[in-house]
Amino acid sequence: MVRGPQTTMSDDRKPYPFRDFEPKWQARWDSEKTFRTAGPGDEGFDPAKPKYYVLDMFPYPSGAGLHVGHPEGYTATDIIGRYKRMNGFNVLHPMGYDSFGLPAEQYAIKTGQHPAVTTAANIENFRRQLKSLGFAYDWDREIATTDPDYVRWTQWIFLLLYSSYFDAESNRARPVAELEAKGWTRDQIDAERLAYVADTPVWWSPDLGTVLANEEIEEWKSKGHTVERRPLRQWMLRITKYAQRLIDELDGLDWPEGIKLLQKNWIGRSEGATVEFQVSSVQSSAKGDDSPAENSHKVEVFTTRPDTLFGATYMVLAPEHPLVAKITTPAQQAAVEAYRKTCASKSDLERGDLNKDKSGVFTGAHAINPVNGAEIPVWIADYVMMGYGTGAIMAVPAHDERDFEFAQKFGLPVIQVLAGKNAGETPALPYCDPGIAINSGFLDGLATADAKAKMIDWLETNGKGKRRIQFKLRDWLFSRQRYWGEPFPIVWKDGHHRAIADSELPLLAPPLEDYKPSGTPDPLLNKATEWVQLPDGSIRETNTMPQWAGSCWYYLRYCDPSNKDRFISKEAEQYWSGKGASTGMVDLYVGGTEHAVLHLLYARFWHKVLFDLGHVGTPEPFQKLVNQGLILGEDGQKMSKSRGNVVNPDDVVREYGADALRLYEMFMGPLEQVKPWQMKGVEGVSRFLARVWRIAFEEASDGSHQVSAKIKDTECTDKELLRIVHETIKKTGEDIEKLSFNTAISQMMICTNAFTQAEVVPLKEFIQFLTVLNPFAPHLTEEIHERVAAITGRRSSLLSETSWPTYDPAALVRNEIEIVVQVNGKLRERLTVARDADEEMVKSLALQSPKVLEHTDGKTIRKIIFVPGKLLNIVAA
RNA sequence: GCCGCCGUGGCGGAAUGGUAGACGCCACGGACUUAAAAUCCGUUGAGGGGCAACCCUCGUGGGGGUUCGAGUCCCCCCGGCGGCACCA
Numbered sequence: 001m002v003r004g005p006q007t008t009m010s011d012d013r014k015p016y017p018f019r020d021f022e023p024k025w026q027a028r029w030d031s032e033k034t035f036r037t038a039g040p041g042d043e044g045f046d047p048a049k050p051k052y053y054v055l056d057m058f059p060y061p062s063g064a065g066l067h068v069g070h071p072e073g074y075t076a077t078d079i080i081g082r083y084k085r086m087n088g089f090n091v092l093h094p095m096g097y098d099s100f101g102l103p104a105e106q107y108a109i110k111t112g113q114h115p116a117v118t119t120a121a122n123i124e125n126f127r128r129q130l131k132s133l134g135f136a137y138d139w140d141r142e143i144a145t146t147d148p149d150y151v152r153w154t155q156w157i158f159l160l161l162y163s164s165y166f167d168a169e170s171n172r173a174r175p176v177a178e179l180e181a182k183g184w185t186r187d188q189i190d191a192e193r194l195a196y197v198a199d200t201p202v203w204w205s206p207d208l209g210t211v212l213a214n215e216e217i218e219e220w221k222s223k224g225h226t227v228e229r230r231p232l233r234q235w236m237l238r239i240t241k242y243a244q245r246l247i248d249e250l251d252g253l254d255w256p257e258g259i260k261l262l263q264k265n266w267i268g269r270s271e272g273a274t275v276e277f278q279v280s281s282v283q284s285s286a287k288g289d290d291s292p293a294e295n296s297h298k299v300e301v302f303t304t305r306p307d308t309l310f311g312a313t314y315m316v317l318a319p320e321h322p323l324v325a326k327i328t329t330p331a332q333q334a335a336v337e338a339y340r341k342t343c344a345s346k347s348d349l350e351r352g353d354l355n356k357d358k359s360g361v362f363t364g365a366h367a368i369n370p371v372n373g374a375e376i377p378v379w380i381a382d383y384v385m386m387g388y389g390t391g392a393i394m395a396v397p398a399h400d401e402r403d404f405e406f407a408q409k410f411g412l413p414v415i416q417v418l419a420g421k422n423a424g425e426t427p428a429l430p431y432c433d434p435g436i437a438i439n440s441g442f443l444d445g446l447a448t449a450d451a452k453a454k455m456i457d458w459l460e461t462n463g464k465g466k467r468r469i470q471f472k473l474r475d476w477l478f479s480r481q482r483y484w485g486e487p488f489p490i491v492w493k494d495g496h497h498r499a500i501a502d503s504e505l506p507l508l509a510p511p512l513e514d515y516k517p518s519g520t521p522d523p524l525l526n527k528a529t530e531w532v533q534l535p536d537g538s539i540r541e542t543n544t545m546p547q548w549a550g551s552c553w554y555y556l557r558y559c560d561p562s563n564k565d566r567f568i569s570k571e572a573e574q575y576w577s578g579k580g581a582s583t584g585m586v587d588l589y590v591g592g593t594e595h596a597v598l599h600l601l602y603a604r605f606w607h608k609v610l611f612d613l614g615h616v617g618t619p620e621p622f623q624k625l626v627n628q629g630l631i632l633g634e635d636g637q638k639m640s641k642s643r644g645n646v647v648n649p650d651d652v653v654r655e656y657g658a659d660a661l662r663l664y665e666m667f668m669g670p671l672e673q674v675k676p677w678q679m680k681g682v683e684g685v686s687r688f689l690a691r692v693w694r695i696a697f698e699e700a701s702d703g704s705h706q707v708s709a710k711i712k713d714t715e716c717t718d719k720e721l722l723r724i725v726h727e728t729i730k731k732t733g734e735d736i737e738k739l740s741f742n743t744a745i746s747q748m749m750i751c752t753n754a755f756t757q758a759e760v761v762p763l764k765e766f767i768q769f770l771t772v773l774n775p776f777a778p779h780l781t782e783e784i785h786e787r788v789a790a791i792t793g794r795r796s797s798l799l800s801e802t803s804w805p806t807y808d809p810a811a812l813v814r815n816e817i818e819i820v821v822q823v824n825g826k827l828r829e830r831l832t833v834a835r836d837a838d839e840e841m842v843k844s845l846a847l848q849s850p851k852v853l854e855h856t857d858g859k860t861i862r863k864i865i866f867v868p869g870k871l872l873n874i875v876a877a
Numbered sequence: 878g879c880c881g882c883c884g885u886g887g888c889g890g891a892a893u894g895g896u897a898g899a900c901g902c903c904a905c906g907g908a909c910u911u912a913a914a915a916u917c918c919g920u921u922g923a924g925g926g927g928c929a930a931c932c933c934u935c936g937u938g939g940g941g942g943u944u945c946g947a948g949u950c951c952c953c954c955c956g957g958c959g960g961c962a963c964c965a
Binding site for chain 1: 880895899902916917944947961
C-alpha cells in the first residue's frame with residue numbers, strides 16, 4: 001500500500017477549507033464592489049437611509065506591516081459596520097494611510113530612494129494584508145495623506161488657518177479679511193493669525209534634524225533620540241485660543257471619562273489672579289559716574305492662591321525672564337549670569353527626573369508686596385518656567401511645597417497665613433489644603449474660597465491685579481525641518497510671508513540628491529535651491545508640516561474622497577454629519593489610547609476652526625470614542641521584536657484563516673481591555689468555526705464536502721433549539737450594540753453546540769444563525785450559505801446583503817423555569833415550576849422541601865422575599 | 878507625588894444587587910481507530926462526607942460596613958498597569 005501521498009495530504013488538511021474559499025470571497029467582494037458606499041452625488045444614493053459613520057484610526061504604513069493590534073480595532077468596527085448595514089443603515093467604513101513619516105525618510109537617507117517609493121510599497125503591503133482579512137471597506141474611498149490630491153487640501157486647510165484669527169468677542173475664528181477691512185496693518189494682522197511665525201525656544205533634535213512639539217518629546221526620547229533647547233523661528237498654530245472650548249465641548253461627547261480627563265488635564269485650566277509687584281534695585285549709573293541709580297519695574301506674577309498673598313516672603317523669576325538683566329544688582333551680576341548659563345545648557349534630563357533639587361540665585365533686587373507693603377527679595381530659579389503664567393511667581397513657602405523646599409534650602413523666611421479647616425488645628429507646614437486665613441489683614445477668618453474671591457476684588461479695586469484663567473496648553477509648534485511632509489504653501493519677500501495662490505496647490509517638494517540632515521536647524525528643503533528661489537525674488541518657506549497635519553482631517557476626506565473642487569462637498573459633509581442629533585460627525589471611532597492627547601486634541605482643534613468658518617456643520621469630529629486595549633505577547637509582555645513575542649497576522653491567516661483571526665481577536669476579552677495573546681485560543685475559535693462547517697457539510701470519502709443530510713427545509717419542531725436560535729439572534733444583536741463581542745461569540749458557540757446535537761437542522765433557523773455570525777466570520781458564512789441555500793433550488797443573495805433577522809419573543813419563552821430557594825441568603829433548593837407560578841405557589845412548594853426544612857427547623861420564619869421567575873429567600877432566625 | 882484604570886479557577890474571561898465561574902483554553906476519562914491525529918460524548922473552583930443520586934463547608938486581593946441577599950454599592954488598606962510630573 002502506498003501511503004506516502006495520503007500522509008502528506010492529512011498533514012496539510014485544515015479543519016475546514018478556508019484556504020479555498022477565503023480568497024474566493026475576497027475577490028468577489030472586490031470585483032463586485034459589494035461594500036461600496038453611495039454618498040450624495042453617487043449613483044444609487046438614497047438620502048432617506050440613515051447614515052452610520054464608523055471609523056478606524058488609519059495606520060502608518062510601516063515596513064513591518066500590520067501587527068495583531070491593528071485587526072483588533074478593525075475587526076470590531078467591521079462587525080459594527082456590517083451589522084448596521086444589515087439593519088438598514090448607509091454605512092461609511094473607510095480605510096486609508098497616514099503615510100508621511102520619518103521611517104521612509106530615514107530609509108531615503110540610507111539608500112537615496114525617494115520616500116514616495118518606499119511609502120507606495122508599504123501601502124501596497126498593508127492593502128494586501130487588510131484585504132486578506134475580509135474587511136468590508138469601500139476601497140474606492142481609500143486615501144493616503146501623501147497623495148498629491150490629499151496634500152492639496154491639507155495645505156488648503158492650513159491656508160485657512162493662516163488667513164483666520166480668533167475673535168475673542170464671539171469666541172470663534174473669523175477671516176483676517178475682516179481686520180484688513182477695518183484698516184489693521186500687516187504686522188497687526190500677522191500677530192493675530194491662527195497660523196503664525198514666532199521666535200520661541202523649541203526642542204530641536206540634531207539626529208532627527210528637526211524640531212518637535214512638546215507633546216512629541218517623550219516619544220522620541222524613548223526611542224533614543226536626543227533633543228536640545230534652541231530659540232528658533234517657527235510656525236505655530238494658535239490652539240490655546242480654543243483651550244476653553246476644547247474643555248467645555250468634551251461634555252457632549254460619548255468618550256471614556258478617563259480620556260476626557262486626560263485631555264482636560266493636558267489643557268490644564270487654573271483659576272487665579274495676576275498680582276503686580278513693584279521691583280526696585282540699585283544699578284550702576286548709566287552715565288558711568290559713581291552715583292548709583294535706583295530703578296523700578298513692574299513685575300506681574302500669576303497665582304492660584306491669591307488668598308495667601310500676605311504670606312509671600314520672596315519672589316522668583318524664571319531664569320529667562322526678560323527683566324532679570326534689568327533688575328540684577330552689580331554685586332549679583334556674576335552669579336546671576338553664571339546661573340542663567342547653567343540653566344540654558346541644562347539638558348532635558350537634568351531638568352527633569354535626576355535633578356528635582358531646588359537651585360537659584362538672588363538678584364539683589366527687592367519687590368514690594370502690594371497688599372502690605374512688605375519688601376521681599378527677588379530670586380531667579382529654574383523651578384519657575386518662562387512658558388507658563390507670567391514666568392514669575394510670588395513665593396508663599398508656608399503654603400506651597402516647592403516654595404517651602406526652596407525657602408528651607410536658602411534660609412528664606414516662612415510666614416503662616418492659613419490655619420486648618422477647624423478651629424484650634426495647627427497643621428504642619430507646608431499646608432496647602434483649604435483652611436482659614438490668619439495673619440492676613442482683611443482676610444482673617446475667611447475660608448479659602450471666600451478669601452480668594454475677596455483678595456481678587458481687592459486687587460482689581462486697587463489696580464494691583466486681575467482675575468485670570470491660565471492654561472497649561474501651549475500653542476502648537478507646527479513646523480518641522482524634514483523632507484517627507486507637506487511643504488508650507490507660503491513664500492517670503494522682504495521679511496514678510498504670504499500665502500501662495502490656491503491654484504498653485506498642491507505644492508510638492510522636489511526630489512533631493514541627499515536626504516541627510518545638515519546637522520543644523522536649517523530645513524532640509526533649503527537644499528533644493530532652484531525650487532526655493534522664485535523668479536520675482538521671493539523665496540519659498542522650506543519648513544514642512546508635522547505628521548499630525550494629515551490625520552487632523554482625513555475623516556472628512558473619506559466622505560468625498562475624489563472631489564476636485566473642495567476638500568469635502570457641502571452635501572457630503574451635511575449627509576455624513578447626520579441630522580444634528582449629535583455634536584460629533586463620526587458615530588464611532590475606535591483606536592488606541594496613545595492618541596488621547598495628540599491626534600485627538602489636534603483633530604478637534606482643526607474641526608472647530610472649520611466649524612467656526614462654516615465649512616463643517618458639527619462642532620466636534622468624533623461623537624463616540626472607544627479605546628481598544630493593547631494586545632500583549634503570550635508572555636504577558638508588550639509585543640516587541642527584541643522580546644521575540646510578536647505575532648504576525650499573516651502567519652495566523654495562513655495557519656487558521658482570516659475568520660479565525662477575526663473571531664479570536666474578538667473572543668479574547670472585552671475590546672477595551674489589555675489582554676495577552678494565546679495561540680491555543682486561536683485554535684479554540686478555529687475549532688468552533690469547523691463545527692459550524694460540519695453542521696453544514698459531511699465529508700465524502702473522496703474528501704469533497706456534501707451538504708449534510710441533517711439539514712432539512714422544514715419547520716423547526718424542536719422548541720428548545722428554536723429558543724436557543726432566537727436567544728442568539730437577540731443576544732448577539734444586543735452585544736454588538738454594546739461592543740461586547742466576546743459574549744456574543746460565546747452565545748453563538750452555545751447555539752452551534754445545540755445545532756450539533758440536534759437530529760434535524762432546520763434550514764431557516766440555520767441560515768438565521770449564519771446571518772448573525774456573518775459580521776464576525778464573513779467568509780465561512782457566505783460559503784456555507786451559498787451551498788446550503790442551494791438545496792431549496794432558489795437563488796440566494798449574498799448573506800452580507802441580507803437583513804439582520806428579527807427574533808420572535810414568543811420563541812424565547814420557556815414553559816418551565818427554575819426557581820432558586822435560599823434560606824438566609826444561602827442556596828438550599830432549586831424548584832422547577834411553571835413559568836407563571838405565583839408567590840403562594842412557590843412558597844408552599846419551598847416550605848415542603850426537606851432541604852429547606854432542614855435549615856428552617858426550630859427557627860421562626862420572619863420574612864420571605866420573592867423575585868418572580870428567579871428566587872425565593874426565606875429569612876429565618 | 879498627583880490623576881485614572883484594574884485585581885474572579887491552572888489560563889483568557891462571564892455574571893440588570895438575586896444560582897459565582899457562562900463560553901473557550903489546558904488537563905483527565907470514554908467512544909471511534911491496528912495505532913495516532915482529527916472528531917464525538919463526558920468530568921473539571923478548593924476542601925470534606927457518602928455505595929450512590931447527592932450533601933456540607935469555604936471561596937471573587939485584604940479588612941470593615943449597608944442589605945433579606947454583595948464579585949457588584951460605601952469606607953479603609955494592599956498589589957499591578959497607564960498617564961502627568963517643579964504648571965505656581
